[in-house]
Amino acid sequence: MKLSIERGTLLKAVSQAQSVVERRNTIPILANVLVEAEGNEVRFRATDLDIEVVDNAPAQVHQAGSTTVSAVTFHEIVRKLPDGALVELTADSAAGLLHVAAGRAKFKLATLPKEDFPVMASAEYSANFTAAAGVLRRLFDKSKFAISTEETRYYLNGVYMHVADAGAGDLVLRCVATDGHRLARIDAPLPAGAEGMPGVIVPRKTVGELRKLLDDDEADIAVSVSETKVRFATPGLTLTSKVIDGTFPDYTRVIPTANTRKLEVDAADFARAVDRVATVSSERSRAVKMSLDEDRLILSVTAPDAGAAEEELAVAYADEPLEIGFNAKYLLEIAGQVDRENATFLFNASGDPTLMREGDDDSAVYVVMPMRV
CATH class of the missing domain: 3.10.150.10 (DNA Polymerase III, subunit A, domain 2)
Structure with a gap:
C-alpha cells in the first residue's frame, strides 16, 4: 500500500475513526485503525466491537492495499504535522511497518495483520x-x-x-x-x-x-x-x-396529564437565577425551593454549612400558592434545553412530577421529579 494525502483531510478522517477506540484494550488489534487504500480514496475503520466507524477520504493511491496501525499514535503524529503538509503512507508488510513521511519528518509505526481486524457483520435492516x-x-x-x-x-x-x-x-x-x-x-x-x-x-x-x-x-x-x-x-x-x-x-x-397550575417564565433568566442561588451549596444535589404566588416566583436555597440564598423573579402565574423543591442540577439541565424565550411549567402538587415544555410547543416535553425541602 502506498498513498499521498493532504494532512488536514487525513487528520479529520483519523480523528473520527480513533475516537471510538478504547484507550485500554486487552485485545491489541482493537487499539488499531484499519487503513484500506483503493481507487482514489482511503478508508479508515475503527471499532470497539459495539460501535464501528468507517471514514472515507480522497487520496492519491499509488498502490492499493491495507494495514492496521495504532489509532492513538497515528492520530497524534498526524495532529502534530504542519498544516498543509502532504503526507505519504507506505506499508511494508514484510517488515510489519507503516512508513509515515511529511516533508523532513519520517516515522515508522508497528502494524498488525489486517486479517486480525474484526469487521462488524452487516445486518439486514428492516x-x-x-x-x-x-x-x-x-x-x-x-x-x-x-x-x-x-x-x-x-x-x-x-x-x-x-x-x-x-x-x-x-x-x-x-x-x-x-x-x-x-x-x-x-x-x-x-x-x-x-x-x-x-x-x-x-x-x-x-x-x-x-x-x-x-x-x-x-x-x-x-x-x-x-x-x-x-x-x-x-x-x-x-x-x-x-x-x-x-x-x-x-x-x-410517568408523563403527567392532569397538571393544571401553569407557570410561564423567561427561560434564560430562570436558568441564571437557579445557577446563582445554587452557588451557596457545595452539594450538587442541593434542593432549590420554588415558592409561587401570583405573578411572583421566589427561588431559595438553604445550606446549613454555607448559608442561604434567595432571588425573586417576575413570572406569569395565576393559580394557588405553591412551594416545591427540585434538584438544582436537574432544573439547570432542563432549562438549558429551551430554545424559545419562555419555559412553561405545569404543576399539580408539591409531591407530584412536574411537566416542562418550551412555550406552547408539545414536541419537546420534560418531566422532573420533585425533592423534599
Whole structure:
C-alpha cells in the first residue's frame, strides 16, 4: 500500500475513526485503525466491537492495499504535522511497518495483520430512511442529558428511538431518555420509510459519537435500523452500532396529564437565577425551593454549612400558592434545553412530577421529579 494525502483531510478522517477506540484494550488489534487504500480514496475503520466507524477520504493511491496501525499514535503524529503538509503512507508488510513521511519528518509505526481486524457483520435492516442532520441533532441533543448512568438499569443507558402516535393518528419519530428522576421526550415529523422501524435503544457512547456526523444542518443522514443494529451514514462517514438489548419501560405512565397550575417564565433568566442561588451549596444535589404566588416566583436555597440564598423573579402565574423543591442540577439541565424565550411549567402538587415544555410547543416535553425541602 502506498498513498499521498493532504494532512488536514487525513487528520479529520483519523480523528473520527480513533475516537471510538478504547484507550485500554486487552485485545491489541482493537487499539488499531484499519487503513484500506483503493481507487482514489482511503478508508479508515475503527471499532470497539459495539460501535464501528468507517471514514472515507480522497487520496492519491499509488498502490492499493491495507494495514492496521495504532489509532492513538497515528492520530497524534498526524495532529502534530504542519498544516498543509502532504503526507505519504507506505506499508511494508514484510517488515510489519507503516512508513509515515511529511516533508523532513519520517516515522515508522508497528502494524498488525489486517486479517486480525474484526469487521462488524452487516445486518439486514428492516427500515431505511433519510433525515436532515438538524432534525436528528435536535432529537438526540435535547434528550441525551436524561440518559441514566446506572449500569444495573442498563436498558436506561441510552436514547429510545421509535415511532410513536402523537395523537389524532399523527405518527412521529420520537426520542426518549430517562434516569427515573427526569425524563425527556422529543418528537420530529416522521421521515418517509420510517413507518415500520423497530424501536431501538441507542447507547450513550453511540449518541456521543453520532454528534460528530450532525454538525451540518443541511446534510442528509441515511438511517438504517434493525432489531440489533442502527446505522447512520453520510457520503463520507458511516457509524454502525449495536443497540441495547433490553425493553425500554412504558414512559407514558410517568408523563403527567392532569397538571393544571401553569407557570410561564423567561427561560434564560430562570436558568441564571437557579445557577446563582445554587452557588451557596457545595452539594450538587442541593434542593432549590420554588415558592409561587401570583405573578411572583421566589427561588431559595438553604445550606446549613454555607448559608442561604434567595432571588425573586417576575413570572406569569395565576393559580394557588405553591412551594416545591427540585434538584438544582436537574432544573439547570432542563432549562438549558429551551430554545424559545419562555419555559412553561405545569404543576399539580408539591409531591407530584412536574411537566416542562418550551412555550406552547408539545414536541419537546420534560418531566422532573420533585425533592423534599
